[in-house]
Amino acid sequence: MLDVQHLQKKFGLIEAVRDISFAVTKGEILGVLGPNGAGKSTTMRMITGFLPPTSGTAIIGGYDIVEQPLQAKRLIGYLPENAPLYPEMTVRGFLDFVAGIRGYRGAERRRRVESAIERCRLEKVRHQTIETLSKGYRQRVCFAQAVLHDPQLLVMDEPTDGLDPNQKHVVREMIRSMASEKAILISTHILEEVEAVCTRAIIIADGRIIAEGTPAELKARHPSGRLDEVFRMLTRSAAEQTVVHR
Amino acid sequence: MRLCSANTWEIFKREFRAYFESPVAYVFLVFYLMLIGFLTFFVSRFYEANQADLKYFFFWFPWVNLLLVPAATMRLWSEERRTGTMELLLTFPVTLGEALLGKFWAAWTFMTLATILTFPIVITTMWLGDPDLGAILGGYLGAILLAGAYVAVGVWTSAMTRNQVISYVVALVVCLFLALAGWPPVMDIVNRWAPSWLVSAVASLSVMPHYESLQRGVVDFRDVLYYASVIVLALFGCYLVLENRRTA
Numbered sequence: 001m002l003d004v005q006h007l008q009k010k011f012g013l014i015e016a017v018r019d020i021s022f023a024v025t026k027g028e029i030l031g032v033l034g035p036n037g038a039g040k041s042t043t044m045r046m047i048t049g050f051l052p053p054t055s056g057t058a059i060i061g062g063y064d065i066v067e068q069p070l071q072a073k074r075l076i077g078y079l080p081e082n083a084p085l086y087p088e089m090t091v092r093g094f095l096d097f098v099a100g101i102r103g104y105r106g107a108e109r110r111r112r113v114e115s116a117i118e119r120c121r122l123e124k125v126r127h128q129t130i131e132t133l134s135k136g137y138r139q140r141v142c143f144a145q146a147v148l149h150d151p152q153l154l155v156m157d158e159p160t161d162g163l164d165p166n167q168k169h170v171v172r173e174m175i176r177s178m179a180s181e182k183a184i185l186i187s188t189h190i191l192e193e194v195e196a197v198c199t200r201a202i203i204i205a206d207g208r209i210i211a212e213g214t215p216a217e218l219k220a221r222h223p224s225g226r227l228d229e230v231f232r233m234l235t236r237s238a239a240e241q242t243v244v245h246r
Numbered sequence: 247m248r249l250c251s252a253n254t255w256e257i258f259k260r261e262f263r264a265y266f267e268s269p270v271a272y273v274f275l276v277f278y279l280m281l282i283g284f285l286t287f288f289v290s291r292f293y294e295a296n297q298a299d300l301k302y303f304f305f306w307f308p309w310v311n312l313l314l315v316p317a318a319t320m321r322l323w324s325e326e327r328r329t330g331t332m333e334l335l336l337t338f339p340v341t342l343g344e345a346l347l348g349k350f351w352a353a354w355t356f357m358t359l360a361t362i363l364t365f366p367i368v369i370t371t372m373w374l375g376d377p378d379l380g381a382i383l384g385g386y387l388g389a390i391l392l393a394g395a396y397v398a399v400g401v402w403t404s405a406m407t408r409n410q411v412i413s414y415v416v417a418l419v420v421c422l423f424l425a426l427a428g429w430p431p432v433m434d435i436v437n438r439w440a441p442s443w444l445v446s447a448v449a450s451l452s453v454m455p456h457y458e459s460l461q462r463g464v465v466d467f468r469d470v471l472y473y474a475s476v477i478v479l480a481l482f483g484c485y486l487v488l489e490n491r492r493t494a
Contacts, residue, residue, distance in 0.1 A: 048337040051492060073339040080337075084330030086260075088267045100256040101338045129267075145334070 001026050001183035002047070002153050006056035009042050016042045018207040019056070024183040026152070029175065031198035031215075032187040035235050039207040040187040041081055044157050047185070048078045061152055074102075077151035081158050083142035087131035091122055091141055094130060095148060102149040112148055120144040120174065136167035143174060154184045160193060172197050191227045205235040249347065253340045257348025258355075261322070265356050274318060278360045281310050286367060300377055303367055304385040304461050308425050308453065311357070311389075311396050316417035318356055319400025320410045322349045323488070327408040342488055350401050350481060357393040361386065380463035388460030391473040392453055396421045398480035405487045424476070428452030 002024040009017040017039040024030045034040050045051040047058045049065045049072060058065045063072035086094060095113045104112050117126055120140045125133055130141060139159065146154060159175070160168040175184065175197055186198065194201050195215050203211040203218070211218060211234050215227065222229040248254070265271035282303070286292050290302035326332035335345055371377050396417075403417040404410075426432045428449045436445050453476075456469040 045333070050333050050337050070339045070341070073337060076337065078334070078337045080330060080333045082330060084332075084334055086264070086331055087329070088264060089260075093263075093267075097256065097260045098338070100259075101253060101340060103252070103339070142334075 001061060002185065003059040004043075004047060004056075005059065007043060007046055007053050007058065008055045009039075009046060009051065010054045016207055017046070017053075020204070020207070020209055021056075022202055022209065022212070024153070024185055026183050027180055028200060029179050029184040029186060029198045031194040031201035032185065032204060033191070033194060033201055033231065034187075034189065034204035036189060038204045038235075040189075040204055041157055043204070044078075044155055044185070044187055048076055048155055049073050050080075074149070075152045077146035077149065077154045079142050079146045079154075079156040079159055081161070083139045085130045085138060085142055085145075088129060090127055090129050091133075092117070092126045094141065095144055098145045098148055104149075116144040116148040119147065121170070136163050136170070139163060139167070139171060140174075143171065147178065152182060154178065154182050156184070156186045158188055159186060160188070160190065168193075191231055195227060203231065203234055210234050250351070251344055253344040254348040254351070257335075257340070257345055258351045261349050261352030262355060265318075265352075271356070274314065275360055275363060278310065278314055279363055281314075282306055282364050283367065285310065297375070299375075300368065300371055300382055300385060301461070303364075303371075304389065307361070307389040308392060308457060311393050312418065312421050312425055314360075315357060315393060315396035316400045316403070316414045316421065319353050319397055319417065320404055320413040322353060322401055323405040323484075324408050324410050324413045327405075327491075336492070342485060346401070346481060346485055346488070350398060350477075353397045353401065354394050357397055358390050361389050361393060378463060381461060382463075384463040384465060385461045387465065388457045388469075391460070391470065392457055395424065395453060395473050395476040395480070398477040398484075399424070402480045402484040402487065405484045405491075424451060424453045426452070428454055 004020060004022050007017055007020045008015070020039070020043055022030070032040050032043065042051065046053045047060075047065065049069045052066065057067075058072075060072040061075045063075065065072045086097075089097070092113065095116055096109070099109045099112045102112075117123060120143055122137070122140060122144060125137055130138065133141065143156075143159070146156070154175075156175070160171050163171065172193070175186070178184070179197075179199075186193070188194065198215060200214050201212070201218060202209050211221070211230075218230050219225050219227050222233055250258075265274075285306040286303045290305065292302055295302065323332070326335060336342065368377075368382055399420050400413075400417040403420065404413040406416065407413050429452075433445065433449060436448055440448070453472075456472045459466055460469055
C-alpha cells in the first residue's frame with residue numbers, strides 16, 4: 001500500500017532525513033519511533049505530499065506522491081502533529097468542507113460527514129465551534145477529517161500527544177477498529193503506544209532507520225526485555241556516533 | 247489553469263464564510279461604510295458643493311481601500327501558516343493554484359460586497375439631482391477592479407509571513423506605492439536620480455490614471471488590462487512564495 005523509497009530531505013545544509021526506505025501493507029500498523037528531532041515529522045510530511053523530498057519518493061497505492069500528487073493524496077488520510085484545525089468553524093461545518101474538498105456531493109456528502117461524526121463520537125459537539133473544544137475533542141475532529149473518505153492509507157503524526165489516559169484510550173480504540181482494512185502509519189515517541197497498537201515498528205534516529213521489527217523482536221534486543229531500554233540503547237549510540245562522525 | 251474548479255469553489259465558500267463566522271465581517275463592513283460616508287459628506291463637503299455629482303465619493307475609494315483591504319486579506323495565508331492548517335490544506339487533493347484562487351476570489355467578493363453596500367450614497371445623489379449613470383457604473387467598476395488589485399497584493403503579502411501585522415503593513419506599503427506612483431511629489435524624488443525611462447516606468451505602474459478614466463464612464467480595454475496584469479502578477483508572486491516555502 002505504501003512504499004517509501006530512499007527518502008531524503010535537506011533543509012539548507014542540515015540533512016533532516018537520510019535515505020529512509022520502508023513499506024506498509026494493508027492490515028499493518030507501523031509505528032515510527034524516535035527521539036524528538038529524529039526526522040519523523042519530516043518523513044510523514046514528505047509521504048503525505050506537504051514537503052517535496054530532496055530525493056527519493058513514496059508510492060501510495062501505485063501513485064507516486066511526487067509525480068502524481070493528486071491521485072496519491074486521494075488515498076491518504078492525514079492527521080498532522082498537534083491536529084491543526086480552523087478554529088472559527090463548527091465541527092459539522094469543518095467536516096462538510098473536508099467532504100467537499102474530497103469530492104463528495106449531495107446525499108453522499110451528508111452521509112460521509114454523519115458517519116465520520118458518529119465514528120469519532122462527536123455527536124455532542126457537532127454544532128460547537130472548534131475553538132471551544134478541549135484538546136481531546138480537537139484531536140478527534142482532526143481524526144474524523146482523516147478518515148472521512150475511508151482512505152487506504154492513514155498517516156498519523158503523534159496522534160495521542162498531550163491527551164489524558166482516557167482520551168488516549170479512545171484514540172487507540174479508533175485506530176485498532178480500522179486496522180484490518182487499512183495500512184496505518186503512526187509516529188510517536190511514546191513507547192507504550194507501540195506495544196499497545198503497532199504490529200511492527202521502525203526506530204529512527206538522526207534521519208536514519210536504526211532498527212526494525214515487531215515490538216517483541218525489538219524488546220528482545222536488550223537483556224531487560226523492555227522497549228524503553230532498547231530505545232535508549234539504540235538512539236543514544238546513534239547520537240554518539242554522529243558526534244564522533246562530525 | 248481553470249479559474250474556478252470544484253476545489254476552488256469549496257475553498258472560496260469556506261473563506262467567504264470565515265469572514266462572517268467571526269465578528270470580522272460586521273466590524274469591517276460597518277467601519278468601511280462609515281468611513282466612506284464620513285469622508286464623502288464631511289471631508290469633501292458633498293452638500294456644500296451643491297452638485298449631484300459622485301466625483302468626491304469615488305475620490306475616496308483608493309484611500310479607504312488602502313487602509314482596509316489589507317485588513318481583509320492579512321489573515322488569508324499567514325493564519326494558515328501560524329496555526330498549521332496549511333499542512334492540512336496542502337495534503338488534501340488540491341493544487342496550490344486552486345487554493346490560492348479560492349482565497350483570492352473570496353477576499354475579492356467580500357470587498358465587492360463592501361463596495362456595493364455604499365449604494366445609499368448613490369441613491370441620495372439620485373434623489374437630489376440627476377447624476378450620470380454611466381459614470382456611476384464606471385466608477386463602481388473602477389472601485390471593484392481597484393479592490394481586486396489591492397486584494398491580490400494582500401494575498402501575496404499574507405503568504406510571506408505568519409504574522410498578520412507584518413502582512414498588513416507590507417500590503418499597505420505596496421498598495422500605497424501603487425496609489426502614489428504617478429503623483430508629482432513622488433515623481434520629483436524619482437526624477438532626481440533615475441533615468442527618464444525608469445521615471446516613466448514607475449509612473450505607469452500607478453493605479454490612479456486607470457481608476458480616474460473609468461470614473462468618466464469610459465471602459466477602456468487598457469484600464470481593465472492594467473488591473474488584470476496587477477492581479478495576475480501579484481498572484482503569481484504569491485504562488486512562488488508559497489512554493490518556495492515548501493521546497494526550502
